[in-house]
Amino acid sequence: MDKTALNAFSQVTQTISDDSPSPKSLWQTQLAEAWRSPADLLDRLELTELLASVPTDLHQFPLLVPDSFVQRMQLGNPLDPLLRQVLPVNSELTVTEGFADDPVQDQDASPLPGMIHKYANRVLLITTGTCAVHCRYCFRRHFPYEAAPRSLEQWEQVLEELAGDREIDEVILSGGDPLTWTDRRLEKLIVRLAEIPHLQRIRIHSRLPVVLPARVTDDLVRILTSTRLQPIFVIHANHGNEIAGDAREQLQRLARSGFPVLNQAVLLRGVNDSVDAQTELCRRLINIGVIPYYVNQLDRVQGAAHFEVPVEEGRRILGALKAKLPGYAVPRYVIDIPGQGSKTEINCDPSEHRC
Numbered sequence: 001m002d003k004t005a006l007n008a009f010s011q012v013t014q015t016i017s018d019d020s021p022s023p024k025s026l027w028q029t030q031l032a033e034a035w036r037s038p039a040d041l042l043d044r045l046e047l048t049e050l051l052a053s054v055p056t057d058l059h060q061f062p063l064l065v066p067d068s069f070v071q072r073m074q075l076g077n078p079l080d081p082l083l084r085q086v087l088p089v090n091s092e093l094t095v096t097e098g099f100a101d102d103p104v105q106d107q108d109a110s111p112l113p114g115m116i117h118k119y120a121n122r123v124l125l126i127t128t129g130t131c132a133v134h135c136r137y138c139f140r141r142h143f144p145y146e147a148a149p150r151s152l153e154q155w156e157q158v159l160e161e162l163a164g165d166r167e168i169d170e171v172i173l174s175g176g177d178p179l180t181w182t183d184r185r186l187e188k189l190i191v192r193l194a195e196i197p198h199l200q201r202i203r204i205h206s207r208l209p210v211v212l213p214a215r216v217t218d219d220l221v222r223i224l225t226s227t228r229l230q231p232i233f234v235i236h237a238n239h240g241n242e243i244a245g246d247a248r249e250q251l252q253r254l255a256r257s258g259f260p261v262l263n264q265a266v267l268l269r270g271v272n273d274s275v276d277a278q279t280e281l282c283r284r285l286i287n288i289g290v291i292p293y294y295v296n297q298l299d300r301v302q303g304a305a306h307f308e309v310p311v312e313e314g315r316r317i318l319g320a321l322k323a324k325l326p327g328y329a330v331p332r333y334v335i336d337i338p339g340q341g342s343k344t345e346i347n348c349d350p351s352e353h354r355c
């Protein structure tokens with residue numbers, strides 16, 4: 001396996017996570033051994049014929065996927081919904097009108113490096129540019145992560161800003177993926193945030209419990225259950241096949257830890273663009289105590305146009321879920337419109353004949 005082709009995302013990863021002289025945890029070893037070579041991955045999946053459709057020049061956002069996630073893919077299936085999310089394809093090189101590098105205008109809402117303040121009472125921190133997986137549809141695939149703080153000391157300015165704005169009561173740790181930080185580093189930041197009296201909640205947005213389940217460590221659970229801040233954990237799974245094996249067990253463990261665990265999915269062509277796929281995903285989530293929260297309309301990021309499902313089709317799919325699932329298991333279909341004070345819900349009510 002070629003592990004030398006680290007991209008800009010992954011180099012940031014190394015810098016940030018090397019804060020501990022401790023031996024590597026299991027999840028860190030698994031992340032270091034993640035698949036980075038399309039040829040090796042396709043050989044492993046008995047799909048070498050797909051190599052011709054993989055671009056050779058994707059240095060800024062190359063293949064990255066942990067073996068745990070690969071183990072949930074079907075051998076010899078070129079349409080596998082998990083493979084489709086991570087395998088680079090030539091379509092990504094097509095420049096599509098209406099798609100942009102920063103489709104949700106994150107950078108216009110960034111008063112300080114590493115801080116995004118779009119909504120009245122909550123602030124999002126870009127903790128890192130590192131992820132455990134490179135999702136080909138990622139809306140931050142062109143994000144300038146180099147500008148974000150790299151050490152805890154560099155977060156001081158952001159912490160001061162948070163301490164000075166009493167309207168903010170929730171901090172969202174995002175990225176990249178905040179759980180690529182070590183537990184020790186994560187705890188240090190959360191302790192500092194908890195010292196700010198008007199902060200009430202800490203939200204973690206992470207795909208690691210799904211793609212790298214070993215990341216749900218005893219220490220992580222301890223950190224989240226011992227802070228005075230109310231944790232809200234938001235995972236990211238798009239297809240029912242992701243909720244299997246170790247991931248299923250570790251997600252259930254997280255959901256039974258005493259704080260809300262929600263799922264955000266993205267509606268993706270060829271991955272989950274059917275009533276059956278969405279229903280099965282929601283069923284598997286609620287069976288382990290994870291609430292299906294949002295299905296996001298694809299953010300129109302350059303390179304991801306082949307994943308887009310038209311909103312009218314999304315309405316039909318999501319609208320059909322009400323007849324198949326209990327009310328608490330039906331996710332809200334939302335779209336991120338730049339300049340709005342929150343995500344915008346897309347109406348899927350069949351009684352309004354709009355689906």
Ligand code: SF4
Nearest residue numbers: 131134135138176207
């Ligand atoms: S969608 Fe999330 S986990 Fe995937 S590449 Fe983007 S930031 Fe990373």
